[in-house]
Amino acid sequence: MKRLLEAELIYGRLLDISEPHLIARYNKALEGFGLRPTALTQFSIDMTGFSPEIAEEIGDRDYLDPNRVNRRFIIMTPEQAELPCVHTSFSNTAALMHEFFNANSRAINAITIKDALYGEIEDSVSIVDDIDDLLSINEVRFRVLSAEDMLGKAAELRGLVDRLKKVPTAWADDEMLTRMVELAKLTGDIRQNALVPDQLVFRHEAFWANHFGGVYVFLDDKTTTVICDPSVPGFRRSRPWQVSYVAISDHARIYDFLASTKRLQLPQASWVEESGLYQHRADMVVRGLINENDPTADLANADRIWLQTWMHRNAAAVAKDGAYPFLQEMIRTVTATGTIKMQDVAPANRFMLVRAAPAHPDQWLVNRLISQLVPRDFVSRFVFDKQGFYDAYERYSESFKAYVVATLTGTYLKDKAAFRHKLYGLREE
DSSP: OHHHHHTTSSSTTOEEEOOHHHHHHHHHHHHHTTOOOOOOSOEEEOTTOOOHHHHHHHTOTTTTSGGGSSOEEEEOOGGGGGSOOOSOSBTTHHHHHHHHHHHTHHHHHHHTTTOOEEEEEEOSOSSOOSHHHHHTOOEEEEEEEETTOHHHHHHHHHHHHHHHHHOGGGGGOHHHHHHHHHHHHHHOOTTTSOOSOSOOEEEOOSEEEOGGGOEEEEEOSSOEEEEEOTTSTTTTTSSTTTEEEEETTOHHHHHHHHHHTTOEEOOBHHHHHHHTHHHHHHHHHHHHHHHHHOTTOOGGGOOHHHHHHHHHHTHHHHHHHOHHHHHHHHHHHHHHHSBOOGGGSOHHHHTTSOEEOTTSTTHHHHHHHHHHHSTTOHHHHHHHOHHHHHHHHTTSOHHHHHHHHHHHHHTGGGOHHHHHHHHHOOOOO
16 A cells, blocks of 8 residues: 555545644543544544544544444544545445534534534434445434534523523623633633534435445435345345345446436547547556556556557457457447447346436445446546556556556546546546
């Protein structure tokens, strides 16, 4: 992982925490979770407050994710809203955190001047034993506390203000008035500063969970669709009257589901040629083949002539694999006819030709699923499924790891938004 760290391809863009007062607040949050305080004088955090350095110190990457459900969070600053979410068990954790930040920005801005917020994203289950436990999560509630008890002090001051307004003799209570002054020095004027979050309950939309090797859950008006390995506990047994179960290996049914629910953008010359997606995937296929046949090959310095020479010399292997000739044929077909008849394409090859419908709310989740079904495209895997990418990266040869890092830093990291828009049609919100 050293190359990934140096290239900021893992734990990149995190927020540095080194000021003593911020470390003290973070430690109070850790103690609130029943964890020992950190001895570190500097560490970095992601959107949820997860710190890879503290995870290493504690010896537990799930210190903010016990049982991989009811995710904990620590908010030190509003700036965390712009950070990545680098360690989570649910793909929509970042989306839920964004909703929380957006819905409660005034309170977060006010509180984090003097305090830190911490708590849990509470689901309806405390542990996941089977698919039914995942399906029972319809909404989540943010349970919020504050390290310096700023929320408690604001609530106390609010109660005293209300008493002052409603009880005629309250003005004569010197002890109460003194307490109000003490609290106001800490909280400021609570009539102007909203110190209590406005919205704490949010809908749990379509998601991927890393339980049981990975489970995709898609929600439609009257049905729920689960895509995962058939060996997962509860597969085809949990709520069969309202849940459709699809095996992750059943490419035909996955394609039919995504296409019929308009979650896919099907081949049309208008976007295929502009995006360059097919040529990108063809390049990924060739380089993946080279690595599989010769793990020591120096792909980082391989130019187009070298690649063409390798394909000529290994024509039998390229033909047997079939993916590269198939993509070249599809490029010619879409150029000549403007489209591709997907019913004539083998189900296992269809996902090389599609991308998530850019306007669909599930676009990121669908692209994540596609990247899992087109594993040689490590760039797409990195963009949409970092956990899957990191797992695959560990199995790469040293030479291929160097090539992968050079490719990602030389393409995606240069301008992420532009790259995502060109290849996948995604527009930043």
